[in-house]
Amino acid sequence: MLAAAGGADAAPGGAPYELPSTLTPSKLQRFVSCPLAFRLSYLDRRPEPPTVDQLRGTLVHRALQVLYASGPAAGRRLERARTALEEAFEEPALRGELDQLGLDEAALARLGREAAALVEKYFALEDPTRVHPIGLELDLRARVDGIELRGIIDRLDRLEDGNMVVVDYKTGRAPRPEQSRARLGGVHFYAYLCEQLLGRRPSEVRLLYLRDQVVVVESPTDQSMRGLRQRATAVWTAITRACATGDFRPNPSPLCRSCAFRSSCPAAPATCVGAITR
Numbered sequence: 275m276l277a278a279a280g281g282a283d284a285a286p287g288g289a290p291y292e293l294p295s296t297l298t299p300s301k302l303q304r305f306v307s308c309p310l311a312f313r314l315s316y317l318d319r320r321p322e323p324p325t326v327d328q329l330r331g332t333l334v335h336r337a338l339q340v341l342y343a344s345g346p347a348a349g350r351r352l353e354r355a356r357t358a359l360e361e362a363f364e365e366p367a368l369r370g371e372l373d374q375l376g377l378d379e380a381a382l383a384r385l386g387r388e389a390a391a392l393v394e395k396y397f398a399l400e401d402p403t404r405v406h407p408i409g410l411e412l413d414l415r416a417r418v419d420g421i422e423l424r425g426i427i428d429r430l431d432r433l434e435d436g437n438m439v440v441v442d443y444k445t446g447r448a449p450r451p452e453q454s455r456a457r458l459g460g461v462h463f464y465a466y467l468c469e470q471l472l473g474r475r476p477s478e479v480r481l482l483y484l485r486d487q488v489v490v491v492e493s494p495t496d497q498s499m500r501g502l503r504q505r506a507t508a509v510w511t512a513i514t515r516a517c518a519t520g521d522f523r524p525n526p527s528p529l530c531r532s533c534a535f536r537s538s539c540p541a542a543p544a545t546c547v548g549a550i551t552r
């Protein structure tokens with residue numbers, strides 16, 4: 275049983291939680307934001323129904339993946355991307371998530387229009403016929419300091435000068451300029467994985483915010499790679515400790531508004547309707 279907000283719950287019988295097999299940017303961020311949400315999601319594997327925002331993002335990512343995966347570069351036109359998006363709506367896995375949302379006809383049509391608008395906006399940020407991807411939805415894993423780091427990169431490009439660029443599509447709002455560096459943690463994670471596995475550090479990481487048509491670019495440095503490694507190690511140590519003690523404290527924040535567990539979380543502001551048990 276979870277104690278009151280801010281308290282800790284022990285695993286039944288004092289049994290430790292099993293450590294997750296990998297550390298991904300999402301897991302790292304989730305634990306830092308709220309250890310309890312991390313536990314419920316990744317250790318207890320509580321279901322998290324998809325949201326419209328998440329599904330819109332997944333559909334757009336899929337359309338852009340197919341755009342790059344099919345046919346020659348010259349054919350990477352808006353029409354092909356639109357077709358890929360329509361097909362994404364029909365893919366069984368995505369269809370299943372759509373059904374879970376239970377949208378009525380009007381809401382479904384709105385989702386289709388919004389996703390199509392994001393795909394169209396993408397073309398204002400890049401000319402895909404001039405891009406040389408060497409990896410799409412690239413699943414990378416590297417063992418570092420005893421931790422299995424894992425990341426799935428939307429796109430890895432090779433530039434004409436031989437350098438590599440990590441590209442990450444974002445379908446939510448772009449951060450304010452002063453926050454944009456903080457959002458680069460995930461792509462630095464990817465750059466670190468590339469360096470470990472491919473023996474070469476990407477020269478750039480790019481976040482493409484389709485909705486606001488903003489591109490955030492940064493060059494990984496020795497310092498940023500060192501910082502990433504230290505952060506990953508520190509968070510993993512904290513996760514290990516939490517798993518051993520069962521102490522996954524809730525951390526109420528504005529993120530509670532979009533947390534799938536808020537209706538049963540005793541720490542969620544104004545939405546406390548019950549307690550969480552393992």
Ligand code: SF4
Nearest residue numbers: 308524530533539542
């Ligand atoms: S509602 Fe807030 S405090 Fe509760 S688990 Fe979710 S993010 Fe954590």
